[in-house]
Amino acid sequence: MFSTASNPKVAIAAMAAMKPQLATMDELFSTSPRETLEMGEGLFWEGDRAQHIFEITEGVLRIFKIIADGRRVITGFLYAGDMVGLSLKNVYLYSAEAVTPVKVRRLTRKAFQDAIENSPELRPQLFSLMCDEMAAAQDQMVLLSRKSAEERLCSFLMMLGQRQSGQTQMPKTIQLAMSRQDMADYLGLTIETVSRTVTKLIQRGIITPNGRHAFDLTKPGKLLALCGDGDSYEDVGDPAVKTRQAVWPH
Amino acid sequence: MFSTASNPKVAIAAMAAMKPQLATMDELFSTSPRETLEMGEGLFWEGDRAQHIFEITEGVLRIFKIIADGRRVITGFLYAGDMVGLSLKNVYLYSAEAVTPVKVRRLTRKAFQDAIENSPELRPQLFSLMCDEMAAAQDQMVLLSRKSAEERLCSFLMMLGQRQSGQTQMPKTIQLAMSRQDMADYLGLTIETVSRTVTKLIQRGIITPNGRHAFDLTKPGKLLALCGDGDSYEDVGDPAVKTRQAVWPH
DNA sequence: CGCGATCTTGATATGCGTCAACTGCGGTGG
DNA sequence: CCACCGCAGTTGACGCATATCAAGATCGCG
Numbered sequence: 203m204f205s206t207a208s209n210p211k212v213a214i215a216a217m218a219a220m221k222p223q224l225a226t227m228d229e230l231f232s233t234s235p236r237e238t239l240e241m242g243e244g245l246f247w248e249g250d251r252a253q254h255i256f257e258i259t260e261g262v263l264r265i266f267k268i269i270a271d272g273r274r275v276i277t278g279f280l281y282a283g284d285m286v287g288l289s290l291k292n293v294y295l296y297s298a299e300a301v302t303p304v305k306v307r308r309l310t311r312k313a314f315q316d317a318i319e320n321s322p323e324l325r326p327q328l329f330s331l332m333c334d335e336m337a338a339a340q341d342q343m344v345l346l347s348r349k350s351a352e353e354r355l356c357s358f359l360m361m362l363g364q365r366q367s368g369q370t371q372m373p374k375t376i377q378l379a380m381s382r383q384d385m386a387d388y389l390g391l392t393i394e395t396v397s398r399t400v401t402k403l404i405q406r407g408i409i410t411p412n413g414r415h416a417f418d419l420t421k422p423g424k425l426l427a428l429c430g431d432g433d434s435y436e437d438v439g440d441p442a443v444k445t446r447q448a449v450w451p452h
Numbered sequence: 453m454f455s456t457a458s459n460p461k462v463a464i465a466a467m468a469a470m471k472p473q474l475a476t477m478d479e480l481f482s483t484s485p486r487e488t489l490e491m492g493e494g495l496f497w498e499g500d501r502a503q504h505i506f507e508i509t510e511g512v513l514r515i516f517k518i519i520a521d522g523r524r525v526i527t528g529f530l531y532a533g534d535m536v537g538l539s540l541k542n543v544y545l546y547s548a549e550a551v552t553p554v555k556v557r558r559l560t561r562k563a564f565q566d567a568i569e570n571s572p573e574l575r576p577q578l579f580s581l582m583c584d585e586m587a588a589a590q591d592q593m594v595l596l597s598r599k600s601a602e603e604r605l606c607s608f609l610m611m612l613g614q615r616q617s618g619q620t621q622m623p624k625t626i627q628l629a630m631s632r633q634d635m636a637d638y639l640g641l642t643i644e645t646v647s648r649t650v651t652k653l654i655q656r657g658i659i660t661p662n663g664r665h666a667f668d669l670t671k672p673g674k675l676l677a678l679c680g681d682g683d684s685y686e687d688v689g690d691p692a693v694k695t696r697q698a699v700w701p702h
Numbered sequence: 703c704g705c706g707a708t709c710t711t712g713a714t715a716t717g718c719g720t721c722a723a724c725t726g727c728g729g730t731g732g
Numbered sequence: 733c734c735a736c737c738g739c740a741g742t743t744g745a746c747g748c749a750t751a752t753c754a755a756g757a758t759c760g761c762g
Contacts, residue, residue, distance in 0.1 A: 267594055270682035275597045277590045290583045296590065322569065332582050333540045339589035340527045340546065344517055346596035347525045347640035351718070382741060390597035392719055397742055414727080414741080432520035601750070632709065642751060647710055664709080664759070 225323045227285065227331075230314070231257040234307040239300040246287070247297045254308040255287040261304030262379040265296045266387065276388040278338070279380065281365065285331065287311075301380045346390045353430035354389040355399045359409070360429055363419065372422045378415045475573045477535065477581075480564070481507040484557035489550040496537070497547045504558040505537040511554030512629040515546045516637065526638040528588070529630065531615065535581065537561075551630045596640045603680035604639040605649045609659070610679055613669065622672045628665045 224230045236259060239245060245256060248267060263280040277296060280286055286298055309317075318324050345354055359376055367373045378385075382400075386393045403409050408424045409417040419425060474480045486509060489495060495506060498517060513530040527546060530536055536548055559567075568574050595604055609626055617623045628635070632650075636643045653659045658674045659667040669675060 267590070268682075269594060269598055270680050273598050275594045277593050288583065289587070290580050291587075295587055319572065319575070325569070325575070330540050332586070333538070336582070336586060336589065337539070337541075337545055339586065339593065340517070343527050343589065343592055343596060344519060344525045346593060347637075348519055348523050393741080394720080394743085395718060398718095401742075430520050432518070643709080644711085644752080645750060648750095651710075 224317060224321050227257065227324065227327055228283075230317050230321075230324065231259075231307040231309060234309060236305045236307055239304040239306065241300055241303055243300045243304075245298040245300070245304075245306065246294050248294055250294050252287060252289055252292060252294045252311065254310055255285060255314045256298075256306045256308050258282055258284050258286065259305045259307060262301040263298050263304055264301050264380065264384060264388075265298045267296050274387045275390075276384060277342075278335075279388070288332070301384060349430050351389075351391055351395050351399045352402070352428060354391065355385075355396065355403070356425050356428040357431070358385065358389055359417070360426060363422075372419055374419055375412055376409075376417050376419060378417070474567060474571050477507065477574065477577055478533075480567050480571075480574065481509075481557040481559060484559060486555045486557055489554040489556065491550055491553055493550045493554075495548040495550070495554075495556065496544050498544055500544050502537060502539055502542060502544045502561065504560055505535060505564045506548075506556045506558050508532055508534050508536065509555045509557060512551040513548050513554055514551050514630065514634060514638075515548045517546050524637045525640075526634060527592075528585075529638070538582070551634060599680045601639075601641055601645050601649045602652070602678055604641065605635075605646065605653070606675050606678040607681070608635065608639060609667070609675060613672075622669055624669055625662055626659075626667050626669060628667070 239261070245263065246252075246254075258280055260282050263284075263286060264276050265278050265280065265286065266274050266276040268274050279301065280298075287294065289295055318328055345357055349357065360372075362378070363372045363376045366377060380388075382393050382396050385391075386396045389396065391399075400409075403425075404411060406424075408421045408428070410420050412418045489511070495513065496502075496504075508530055510532050513534075513536060514526050515528050515530065515536065516524050516526040518524050529551065530548075537544065539545055568578055595607055599607065610622075612628070613622045613626050616627060630638075632643050632646050635641075636646045639646065641649075650659075653675075654661060656674075658671045658678070660670050662668045
């Protein structure tokens, strides 16, 4: 249902019809000035009046909640092309901070709403983004619910790898934009457990450190097998791994 | 942004304009026959070709994924008025089964898509539902990431209570439609831990069993305090805490 | 009344959290 | 240019919450 945002047919159809309407989310934000955030700077806070929608054009953002005793739960990382601030509440339901230097463009909620309502091209794209976000949230629930520390970390590295390679094969180097503490808060672990688990993967030769914030993938097949995403025939796992790649091109 | 699904103004405006278009999701499905599912029966499975969208008119559905070693993660429970099957993938990303006897109505994806595209009344309602689902998913991530067994169970009971009372005050009895195993798979615990934690709450007089699948709320205030959702008067942080309460009408 | 399914309770194991010390790197100032 | 400082990350020792394994207990149903 609904064409996906990445489907080029959407844009082509719009051009053919010579519509003056906006055809991509990026165009929608194109009239807004870019704003920059320094590393660690906040974009908005949970509970703030939600007046704007933001499009990230560069960098990495973390969105998180703080609970009772002050602990932080990072519910997601957002990258160039993602939007943040979508909600129908009058306040933001989470906080957003720059992990790296970030560039964003903003639109008022009203302007955004009007554009969406008036553009049959944009609506499916928004729907698509929301569905992807929902699917990611469910995968994260599986991770937090049942995966071991090792499975969590491997899943996370795979996710980063896939993002960096743009859906093609795994890159040979994975860049980590975030700190160990960020990883811990995203994976539902402590910083110590993340550190120990990384060390174990290195000792097993599955990844090799490449500076403090990057790893080389020395055994990508093993990494995938350790994700705990099933279809594994237990210890063996290599042919099964291929199957999954075919079935879930994600 | 966008009126919420529960905002009566939407329907009133539509009537005033005498539009022939569908004004509520329920009307959208009203031409489809009701289908019934027995307790435990499946509606669709993860990986099935996703051909339909379903509206639940009665009963409770669980949606879940099965991972590697056969363990099950329930990512949500759905109730009358909810829709299930929304996605832009060609296959369902999770399975759906009846927890209680369930009645549903179905629409093909195409019919649903067309209706949404043609109805300015329906679109904000769909958007609203998706936003609520996203907010619930994030709350669940917080629960799974950082809450103790007791906090998880109390949060779950509060959620059930709020649903049953229709956003008003807590009801004095909470009905559990699901088994302990379902609760465990939803809360990221084992059935034994759920059972023990329930027993502890009973012994502390916070809840009182009322049959095997219902509890009376003897100390609703205590239950709320044990959710771990902050706003606790704990030891420190009082000014900050008050601020947060004001900001989160939740 | 008895059988199976669901739930509870108990004993033990373990993975991860906690607390604490240490390491190494990068920046800063003398 | 080097010495120092501070922070991010690592490593180690230990404890605890929850999982696991194993009996019972209770409920519903034939």
